[in-house]
Amino acid sequence: MDWMVFFVSFAVFYAAGARGVGMRECAWLGLINQAAYMASSFVSGHVVTQGNARKVLMASTLVCGLAGAGVLFARAFGLLAAGLLVFGVAVAGFFNSFQAAMRGEAAVGSLKTSVALYTLSWSLGAALGNVTAGWLYQWGVPALIGAVVFAAATVLCLLARPAKRPAAEATAEEPVEQGGRPEYPVSNAYIAVGWLMIFTVTFVQRPLFTFLPPMFASQGISPLWASLPLFMHMTVAAFFGLAMFRFRDCLYRKTTFFIIQGCGAVALCAMWMWPTYRICFCMLCLLGIYAGFAYYCAVYYASNSGRRSFNTGVNEALVGFGSAAGIVLGDGWMRHSGSTTELYLVCAAGLAVSLIAQMLLACGCKRYGDF
16 A cells, blocks of 8 residues: 555656746645545544454545556646545544554554564555656656555455454553563653654655655656656665564663664755765665664654554644645745755654654653653
8 A cells, every 4th residue: 555655646746847947836736645644543532443453444545546556547737636635534544443453453563663664565566656756757657557456456356355363352542552661661741752753754855855856857767767766765664664663662662762763863954965966865775774764763652652543643633734834844944945855854854853752752751750
């Protein structure tokens, strides 16, 4: 499903850049899609339960396939906007219900592994979505639509299979998974830290995924080469997120997320200072480490304590809100400065401010206890 999301996104925005659509119009399209995702995620957090998760999954998959095919066919701005709005609503329903189903299928004590595999699969799907869209783009719209329809049909077939886990078996939905270091216990306050992290990583990522394809297209870079930096970014995020299950005891420590997120801000500053294709490629690979870590932490914090479905709904709503905020501020600052490379500075500044807020929040948690 994440393959489909990023496949559609790259194809739509690269096509817009190739047709000469301005950055402001691309920003509006991205904003509409993310606003729909944000609102629908918040609603899903109150509606999705263990009992209805599979039905919501199947319905949202069907709508994703239809809406994704529609936006690939559309050319008029109004049709693109409407299609991306419906697509955002359906994607929100899918990922909120999928995480509820994932917790319901995971055995007690396996949450860290389930979240690692989830991070691997969705990040790798996103990586492949970008690069296959760049490759299939040359074959025209029918090939793009055929790929989306095939993906949706495959997911529906997989979801139609009955669950194999016995209904009476205990799951990871309620118990709290403790680590091996008692000096770093699970804290509900880290849910808020995770919310800041997921807001920030999407604030950084979504402007890059929205504006880099049309920027590369306007520079005459082929769709395949334009997709490679984004592919590598998500591939690194996928495998670093998978590796995180071995470092679960680092999750409730401030030092770890300070170093990794600080390096992410430095990488964005390097892209701002030396905005070449090669530097962009290398720094996006490094940013993949930051993205894999941030997504793993946010999903794990939300799933390991408190009201799980509500936490996940807020997580996914913040994905939409962070994405929309990054697109709006990035577009506004690029137009104000007259330079597209200023986008990297906005992303770096947002990450730095968020990191300071996370450190203050984590220090307050340790001093005053859980909220």
